[in-house]
Amino acid sequence: MARRLELYTLKHSFMPPDASFPNHKVPALQESSETPAAIPVTVKEGPCVTPPQENVLGPVHCSGGMGRNAFAKEAKNVAFNKTATSTSWSYGVSWSPDKAVDGNRNQYMHGGSCFHSDINYKAMWKVDLGRQYRIRHVTVYHRDIHLNRIANCTVHLSNDNTTDGTLCYTFPVTVNNSVIDLVCDGRGRYLTIRNQGIAADHDDTLNICEVEIYECSLGTYGEFCDKFCHCHSSSCEQNTGMCPGDCRPGWQGDRCKPCAGRKCAYTNSSCDRYNGSCDTGCLEGWTGDDCTLECRNGTYGDACADQCQERNCKGTSPCHHVTGKCEPGCEAGWTGEDCTRECYGVDCKKPCAERKCAYTNSSCDRYNGSCDTGCLEGWTGDDCTQETARETMATHQRHISVDTVR
CATH class of the missing domain: 2.60.120.260 (Galactose-binding domain-like)
Incomplete structure (x- = not known):
């Protein structure tokens, strides 16, 4: 009704x-x-x-x-x-x-x-x-x-x-x-x-x-038509932005992204028109053909070769993709921004790498830096950083001989 x-x-x-x-x-x-x-x-x-x-x-x-x-x-x-x-x-x-x-x-x-x-x-x-x-x-x-x-x-x-x-x-x-x-x-x-x-x-x-x-x-x-194509002499696919051919100068990749956004090791790096690759390599902390991807999967540094899990941070710390910096600082016996360099002594100011240990894989006591493998010939001390008296005397004798000849 x-x-x-x-x-x-x-x-x-x-x-x-x-x-x-x-x-x-x-x-x-x-x-x-x-x-x-x-x-x-x-x-x-x-x-x-x-x-x-x-x-x-x-x-x-x-x-x-x-x-x-x-x-x-x-x-x-x-x-x-x-x-x-x-x-x-x-x-x-x-x-x-x-x-x-x-x-x-x-x-x-x-x-x-x-x-x-x-x-x-x-x-x-x-x-x-x-x-x-x-x-x-x-x-x-x-x-x-x-x-x-x-x-x-x-x-x-x-x-x-x-x-x-x-x-x-x-x-x-x-x-x-x-x-x-x-x-x-x-x-x-x-x-x-x-x-x-x-x-x-x-x-x-x-x-x-x-x-x-x-x-x-x-x-x-794009979903709301808010992205712009940079194809050369053609239009892009309206859903994905893919270009059917080459990009305009200064743009690279399937979607013709700007070359300026890359993280190349040097600013004068060339820009491949297809994948934007940097012929000089990437800055530390960056990867990918066009150097636009941050290091991932627990890596950082040059060529993303450093492992975050190998740092010696004091407690839990994020891992910056460039520096790997330990935010809370380092555990005892370690120094450096990413806490990967061994050290010893007061305030951990002496680097273990400068000791003259018999073998490079020697441990480094965090207090006195002692080498558990002993010292190289001609070196002494707990941390093997002092020349032996014999070497010192031989050097002194050589100086005397030179003076006598004169």
């Missing part, structure tokens, strides 16, 4: 929009080309209703929308002024399918810019983009009331006008915002929205005021 009353009200209480509001002119955007230029973003606070006089070029996202609330500046609406069809609609041309791609986001049903399907008819709305596009984001401006009608509706993407193609999105059971940002990730020419009447109240009507389908502008890529 309620549905019959609504149908009666629609057909008898209102005249078609153009007749009901004879002095109200709805501005329409003029299509400039098959592939519109990059469009800016306007983010509006408050209700998701954009009156005709505020209509602007570019996606307008209300603050209460679902999902993403703003696109990057380099996205373009490829659905604008394209051919739209439906299984049925009310009031002839006043609520025809093309109203949903006319560039007017006015969500008032009787403002002359919304699509309204027939009631008691499983509704379908479809737009033909004219060719295949790589798309991801879609924004649907529903009528500002009756949000239950978009609940459980489905969105499909295809390259064949005879089938719906791939299901890419299903609206939630409960819709709380009249502007819905959704993801329909794929390639296709036709986008279809269907209402099978399976929502809680079985309402199968569609009330859509605008559908905007976004593709990244040429030269940009």
Whole structure:
């Protein structure tokens, strides 16, 4: 009964929009080309209703929308002024399918810019983009009331006008915002929205005021079209940013990253146009062909050859990828920023490496630096740092002999 009353009200209480509001002119955007230029973003606070006089070029996202609330500046609406069809609609041309791609986001049903399907008819709305596009984001401006009608509706993407193609999105059971940002990730020419009447109240009507389908502008890529390509004489893949050929001068790699970001050992290093490799090697703490990766897996220093676990830190310490610095200091008997040099004596100021031990693998007592393997010939003392008396006497005798000859 309620549905019959609504149908009666629609057909008898209102005249078609153009007749009901004879002095109200709805501005329409003029299509400039098959592939519109990059469009800016306007983010509006408050209700998701954009009156005709505020209509602007570019996606307008209300603050209460679902999902993403703003696109990057380099996205373009490829659905604008394209051919739209439906299984049925009310009031002839006043609520025809093309109203949903006319560039007017006015969500008032009787403002002359919304699509309204027939009631008691499983509704379908479809737009033909004219060719295949790589798309991801879609924004649907529903009528500002009756949000239950978009609940459980489905969105499909295809390259064949005879089938719906791939299901890419299903609206939630409960819709709380009249502007819905959704993801329909794929390639296709036709986008279809269907209402099978399976929502809680079985309402199968569609009330859509605008559908905007976004593709990244040429030269940009990424989820929100916010990254720029630097390919030479070509555009990059709009999802990954991969370049099909060479990079512009000063850029390198599959995604043409800047050579300036590398950590080469010398600033005048060459930059390979394919992988950005540094012919002078990397600075300490960096690795990778293009020297942009920090040492990892517990390594640090020159060529990432030093092991963090071999340091002698006092307690637990992070391991800086360049210096391996021990933040709490060194254990007794060790010195250096990374606590890898043995030492002994007062304040551990004497390096073990300067002793003259018989063997290089001799232990180093942290108090007196004694060599457990003994000293090299000609050296004595606990730490083998003193020349023997015999060597000293021989040196003295040589000096005397020289003086006598003179």
